[in-house]
Amino acid sequence: MSSEPVIRCMGVGKAFQLYRHQNDQLKQILFGLWKKFYHEKWVLNDVSFNVGKGERVGIVGRNGAGKTTLLQILCGITAPTKGAFAVTGRIAPILALGSGFDGLLTGRENARIGAAILGLSRRQVDARIERIKEFADVGSSFEQPMRTYSSGMIARVAFAICAYADADILVVDEALSVGDEVFQKKCEFYIADFAKNGAILLVSHDLNFLETLCDRVLWLDNGVVRKAGDPATVIAHYREAMLAN
Amino acid sequence: MIRLSPVSAPLTAYVEPFERAWRHRELIRAVARREFISRFRGSMLGPLWAVLSPLVMLLAYTVLFSITLPQLAAGKSVAEYASGIFVGLILFTLFSELAYRAPMLLHEHVNFVKKSIFPSETIAWTSVIRAFTYGGISFAVFIVFRLATGGPLPWTLLFTPFLAIPYALFILGVVWFLMALGAFTRDVAHVMASIVPILMFATPVFYRLDQLPPNIAFWLRLNLVGDYIEMFRGVALDGQLPNLFAYVAVVALSYAVFLFGYRFFMRYKSVIVDVI
Numbered sequence: 001m002s003s004e005p006v007i008r009c010m011g012v013g014k015a016f017q018l019y020r021h022q023n024d025q026l027k028q029i030l031f032g033l034w035k036k037f038y039h040e041k042w043v044l045n046d047v048s049f050n051v052g053k054g055e056r057v058g059i060v061g062r063n064g065a066g067k068t069t070l071l072q073i074l075c076g077i078t079a080p081t082k083g084a085f086a087v088t089g090r091i092a093p094i095l096a097l098g099s100g101f102d103g104l105l106t107g108r109e110n111a112r113i114g115a116a117i118l119g120l121s122r123r124q125v126d127a128r129i130e131r132i133k134e135f136a137d138v139g140s141s142f143e144q145p146m147r148t149y150s151s152g153m154i155a156r157v158a159f160a161i162c163a164y165a166d167a168d169i170l171v172v173d174e175a176l177s178v179g180d181e182v183f184q185k186k187c188e189f190y191i192a193d194f195a196k197n198g199a200i201l202l203v204s205h206d207l208n209f210l211e212t213l214c215d216r217v218l219w220l221d222n223g224v225v226r227k228a229g230d231p232a233t234v235i236a237h238y239r240e241a242m243l244a245n
Numbered sequence: 246m247i248r249l250s251p252v253s254a255p256l257t258a259y260v261e262p263f264e265r266a267w268r269h270r271e272l273i274r275a276v277a278r279r280e281f282i283s284r285f286r287g288s289m290l291g292p293l294w295a296v297l298s299p300l301v302m303l304l305a306y307t308v309l310f311s312i313t314l315p316q317l318a319a320g321k322s323v324a325e326y327a328s329g330i331f332v333g334l335i336l337f338t339l340f341s342e343l344a345y346r347a348p349m350l351l352h353e354h355v356n357f358v359k360k361s362i363f364p365s366e367t368i369a370w371t372s373v374i375r376a377f378t379y380g381g382i383s384f385a386v387f388i389v390f391r392l393a394t395g396g397p398l399p400w401t402l403l404f405t406p407f408l409a410i411p412y413a414l415f416i417l418g419v420v421w422f423l424m425a426l427g428a429f430t431r432d433v434a435h436v437m438a439s440i441v442p443i444l445m446f447a448t449p450v451f452y453r454l455d456q457l458p459p460n461i462a463f464w465l466r467l468n469l470v471g472d473y474i475e476m477f478r479g480v481a482l483d484g485q486l487p488n489l490f491a492y493v494a495v496v497a498l499s500y501a502v503f504l505f506g507y508r509f510f511m512r513y514k515s516v517i518v519d520v521i
Contacts, residue, residue: 016519025520026429029513075362079515093362100361104283116275117361125271 004088005050006169006199007074012047012083013223014069015040043069045223046083051169056191056200058210058231060238061220067203070220071095071171074201089168089198092118094158103147107138107157110146114158118165128164136160137183151178159183163190170200177206188213207235262366262417262507269367276371281378299383303331303390324394328482331387333450333474339380340416340470341441343372347420348427348434351521358518365517366510369420377413399484408480408487412473415499418506425510428517449474469498 017038019025024037031037044066051057061067072078074085075093100117101110111132115125133142136156141149149157155178162170176187191200191213204210210217210231217234219227221241227234257264266273285291307327350368357363384405392398427433448471454462465471472495479485487495 023430023432026426026432029429077359077362078518091362095360100357100363102279102283102356104286105279109279109282113272113275113279114361116272117357117363119271121271122274 005052006088007049007051007201008086009047009049009070009074010084012044012070012073012080012085013042014044014066014073014078015042015081042081043223044073044080047220047223047225048083049218049225049228051199051201053199054195054197055216056195056202056214058214058217059201059203059220060205060207060210060217060235062242065220066223067220068095068173071173071201071203075171087169090119090166091169091171092162092165092167093171093173094155094162095171095173101146101154101157104145106144107136107142107146107149107153108133111136111142111157111161114161115165118161118167120165124166132157132160132164135163135186137186152180152183155179156183159187159190168198170194170198172200173203174205176209177204184209207239211235259504262503265364265366266370269364272364273367273370273374276367277374280371280375295379295382296386299335299386300390302334302383303327303387306330306334324396325482328387328391328396329453329478330451332384332478332481333448335380335383335387336412336474336477337445337448337450337470339376339412340419341445343376343416343420344423344437344441345434346372347423348431348437350420350424351428351517352431355521358521365514366421366507369417369424369506369510373413373417373420376416377409381409397484399480399482401480401484401486404480404486405477408473408477411496411499414503415469415473418499418502418504421506421510425513425517428513428521444468444470447471453478469495469502 017025017028018041019028019038028037043064047066047070049057059067059070069078071093072095073080074087075091075095076087077095100114102113105113108129111129112125115128115132116122120128136142136153136159138149138153138156141153142157146154146157155176159176159179170191172191176184179187188209191202194200202210202214214231216229217231218225219234219238227237281292285294288294290297307324310327310330311323347369350372351358351365354363354365354368357368358365388398388402423433423437447465448468449465454465454471454475457465472491476487476492476495479487
């Protein structure tokens with residue numbers, strides 16, 4: 001582990017406000033000082049961990065354990081209810097499927113916008129768009145509207161954009177499992193190479209994949225870190241618990 | 246929660262919206278471009294429509310007013326009256342189009358907002374830029390039309406940017422406010438759909454404020470959209486610079502609306518992601 005963590009997560013917790021009616025949200029804003037219109041559901045509770053430079057950290061956990069929410073917080077998409085976190089460097093997130101793509105636009109146009117979201121200038125995008133296309137390797141579909149894409153092709157484009165975003169931290173949320181063998185190999189290769197300079201946070205249900213690729217695995221259970229450490233040990237415990245159920 | 250980002254000093258708070266927009270300028274440009282592309286995709290005439298539709302509207306108004314209601318012109322020529330209405334309409338349409346659309350903006354961009362690290366406040370910038378580009382094209386068509394029909398073009402026309410920019414800021418503030426509100430309840434869209442047409446009657450689009458009794462005109466001056474229309478007519482048609490005091494007051498108010506809208510949006514930005 002490196003001395004300076006690029007991600008520091010200190011007691012992060014997230015509660016969603018659940019409303020009986022959608023309009024209670026507005027009432028909460030208007031009259032929130034006097035009355036509470038919601039009840040809270042804590043999906044994350046006191047999560048603390050560090051990710052150092054050059055580390056590949058995997059996250060496992062059942063559906064609804066809070067994995068995606070944790071990644072969304074670290075990316076700054078949603079704010080934590082309690083705790084604090086610090087991220088040094090640029091994050092490139094590959095979150096779930098179709099992250100922010102417009103089905104009417106072509107792969108190329110979406111790639112340009114995606115790269116701009118990640119903070120690339122127009123000149124940088126111009127210089128890299130052909131390499132992004134090559135990495136995505138979706139052939140002539142790159143010039144077709146993205147609504148015609150399969151889920152695997154969408155993941156390819158999403159990954160290709162992040163691959164050329166000069167990111168310091170890569171955050172991947174189950175986006176790779178829909179790709180075919182060829183693409184998965186390509187990604188594994190890229191991730192291994194990326195880890196030399198940057199940090200990676202990976203969420204996956206492919207336990208073998210995590211075991212081979214990660215330096216450390218975090219087991220998230222009901223919003224708390226149940227176990228963290230050596231991939232083989234944590235994953236073995238996780239498997240056991242899953243089977244016991 | 247511990248604040249890890251530096252707290253902004255009081256003075257920089259006033260320029261913060263611009264700072265953030267500048268930081269995301271590439272994104273704003275890319276998304277604005279996307280809107281232009283997707284708007285004209287699949288149409289044969291393409292961007293030509295941006296010129297054609299205002300031209301058709303302009304002709305329709307001129308024809309309409311040359312055969313009906315010349316008495317409304319109140320001593321002015323029919324072309325002059327039609328021009329006044331057209332300027333009023335361009336400015337009011339800018340406002341109404343965005344006021345209708347703003348409450349739904351976040352819902353339209355839900356993929357961006359929820360699934361990527363998208364600075365959602367830039368949506369207001371792109372939609373305002375888009376609307377003002379079309380407005381600008383309409384205005385250019387109008388100028389050409391006026392030249393062609395022999396209307397005078399006063400030098401004060403050069404002053405239009407100084408009206409257009411604060412007007413854009415005012416509308417940006419309104420868009421931010423409605424965007425945030427619209428995320429919480431879809432009723433806002435319906436409310437706007439019933440308020441905006443009424444607002445049009447309270448705005449000097451089809452008339453001028455000096456045609457009204459002074460005590461009514463006084464109240465209508467509180468409507469910023471109307472003030473801008475009147476000042477715009479002044480510089481574009483009558484060759485008349487706005488009263489300095491009125492101008493400063495309107496710009497200051499617009500800036501206040503701009504800042505308020507921005508703060509309101511940013512205040513609820515993190516909550517919006519969870520509710521949309």
